[in-house]
Amino acid sequence: MPSEPISPNVDIFIIGAGPAGTAAAISLCEILPGARICIADTGKNTVFRIGESVPPPIRPFLDRLGVTDTFEKAGHSPSFRTLSAWGTAELDSNEFLLHVYQTGWRLDRTGFDNMLKAEAIRRGAVIVSARVQSLDGNPYEWRIDCGNTGKFSARYVIDASGHAAIISRWLKYRPRKLDRLVACAVFFNRQARQTESADADAAVIEACESGWWYAAAIPGDRKVAMLMTDVDIARRLSVVGMPAWRHHLSLTRHIKQRIDTKFALTQPMVFPAASRYFTDTYPPGIVPVGDAISRFDPLSSQGIVKALRSSLYASYAIADHYLKGDTAGFSKYFALMRNEFENYALTWRNYYRQEQRWPEAPFWQRRHRTESA
Ligand SMILES: Cc1cc2nc3c(=O)[nH]c(=O)nc-3n(C[C@H](O)[C@H](O)[C@H](O)COP(=O)(O)OP(=O)(O)OC[C@H]3O[C@@H](n4cnc5c(N)ncnc54)[C@H](O)[C@@H]3O)c2cc1C
Known part of the structure; x- marks a missing residue:
């Protein structure tokens, strides 16, 4: 530096x-x-x-900091929507076209x-x-x-x-903490893309019994996929190890189509992500x-x-x-x-309440009823 x-x-x-x-x-x-x-x-x-x-x-903040031109030339990937299966098994699309500033980004x-x-x-x-x-x-x-x-x-x-x-x-x-969320993330080479659909590189969110998954292509010809769950559930499921992480990925409907685990560059890496x-x-x-x-x-x-x-x-x-x-x-x-x-x-609370498919699962029960973790 x-x-x-x-x-x-x-x-x-x-x-x-x-x-x-x-x-x-x-x-x-x-x-x-x-x-x-x-x-x-x-x-x-x-x-x-x-x-x-x-x-x-993010756009007005880049403008305010005087870095918009540099930012736009820096090779970050523009993104126009997020896909999510939340509250339903089907993927829904949140189009950025409807925002005042229409382009989101996946950053290097x-x-x-x-x-x-x-x-x-x-x-x-x-x-x-x-x-x-x-x-x-x-x-x-x-x-x-x-x-x-x-x-x-x-x-x-x-x-x-x-x-x-x-x-x-x-x-x-x-x-003050709302939860005990952690990310169990794995990085991949881009060939990890399985599906050839137009949205193969989009950011995708998919809720599951023990939390939710996220996958997206990121600059540098990479992909990232992560299971977001509570720290105790991550331990119980052993998803900090690759075999269990891979098993839980295989239970997804949409994320597994976007990731081929043989191109993994890392083991699952754990990041604290609790709201506080x-x-x-x-x-x-x-x-x-x-x-x-x-x-x-x-x-x-x-x-x-x-x-x-x-x-x-x-x-x-x-x-x-x-x-x-x-x-x-x-x-x-x-x-x-x-x-x-x-x-x-x-x-945050209202959003998690929209997902009601696993009323008996601890991850969802905690978010549907508690005030703080
Ligand atoms: C799993 C996960 C996924 C996320 N995904 C997104 C996303 O998609 N989009 C998004 O907008 N945000 C996302 N975030 C959040 C985002 O990364 C953070 O909100 C953002 O980095 C906060 O910026 P910051 O400058 O406050 O802290 P940081 O980016 O963490 O920077 C803190 C800096 O302080 C330095 N530091 C720490 N201790 C010391 C010390 N003692 N002395 C000197 N230096 C020190 C560190 O080295 C670091 O460089 C995600 C977070 C997690 C955990």
């Missing part, structure tokens, strides 16, 4: 260079020219990066994250390759320990560490964004758009305080995030 010498005293320190961290940096560089902004990221580049379907409403996820990093650097942010190990200090005088890379001080710290949510973890905050939200109050100058404040079910395909949105709002709140000493922006930011999650939770 490119880096340059940086003063240990910065205005804004961002933990994590995923979409949330880099979007915050890009926006802050624009609205606070001259502010010193540093992003630290562990710099781990995983070959198989999960989370690639973005719906049409590593390329997308790198594009945002490059833009953040171009605008003046500095990215250091480091694992943030601890945080202490006082409001607007925070000290950040990056181990061998050194210690930094900053007025504002943005936690964009994704699933790790490290500041919340250090503060011992407990999120941190409800606590953060110390002044500490702002969590993206998955570090709330995480949505991959069924929604909203994770990346939500990450960009939260980071833009957080950057406005920080700018208000930086320029005018006004803290109202922080209150508005946290109120917006809370409302967003409450609205999401209602939609």
Whole structure:
């Protein structure tokens, strides 16, 4: 990751260079020219990066970040619909044509994250390759320990560490959780496509007794297929091993037609995917964004758009305080995030209630009756 010498005293320190961290940096560089902004990221580049379907409403955020042209030339695959067998065995189509912005995308996820990093650097942010190990200090005088890379001080710290949510973890905050969902994902070579239909590469969702399946072609001549289920059910079914994963795939009607398991590139990889939200109050100058404040079910395909949105709002709140000493922006930011999650939770519950074919199955019973996991 490119880096340059940086003063240990910065205005804004961002933990994590995923979409949330880099979007915050890009926006802050624009609205606070001259502010010193540093992003630290562990710099781990995983070959198989999960989370690639973005719906049409990503467009205004790309425009706002000034990356639309670069994005459109980057070789991501346009997508025009999602197919799903949900509440019925037949596939139904959700056409993006009916959206204001008509094209969704399946991202080359590593390329997308790198594009945002490059833009953040171009605008003046500095990215250091480091694992943030601890945080202490006082409001607007925070000290950040990056181990061998050194210690930094900053007025504002943005936690964009994704699933790790490290500041919340250090503060011992407990999120409100809706479920205990995990993904058991396998990546394939593109030849894994079995069907030759026009929609062979489309993103397909298929509900099953123990959860739901997702399969899609992704840039780089690959496919991904995953079973989404609860962590205890995944253990009981042994779907973290290939034989049981393959067996459960064979029980599907639509997904199995799109995947030929002999082209598997990986074993099942497990990713936490529970819906959750941190409800606590953060110390002044500490702002969590993206998955570090709330995480949505991959069924929604909203994770990346939500990450960009939260980071833009957080950057406005920080700018208000930086320029005018006004803290109202922080209150508005946290109120917006809370409302967003409450609205999401209602939609999430209603969506899972549409599937009633397995009333005795624990996965579905939990979603039909409980308030929280
Ligand atoms: C199975 C699955 C499928 C998904 N599918 C989709 C999808 O189709 N569409 C969609 O929009 N979203 C999807 N998502 C969600 C999406 O991937 C996330 O919402 C999105 O990546 C959040 O961005 P972020 O920047 O908040 O976090 P991340 O992208 O996770 O970035 C966090 C960064 O912080 C770094 N970091 C963590 N700890 C430290 C530390 N201590 N020090 C320094 N750096 C640190 C990490 O290395 C990482 O680079 C899916 C998620 C899962 C689990």
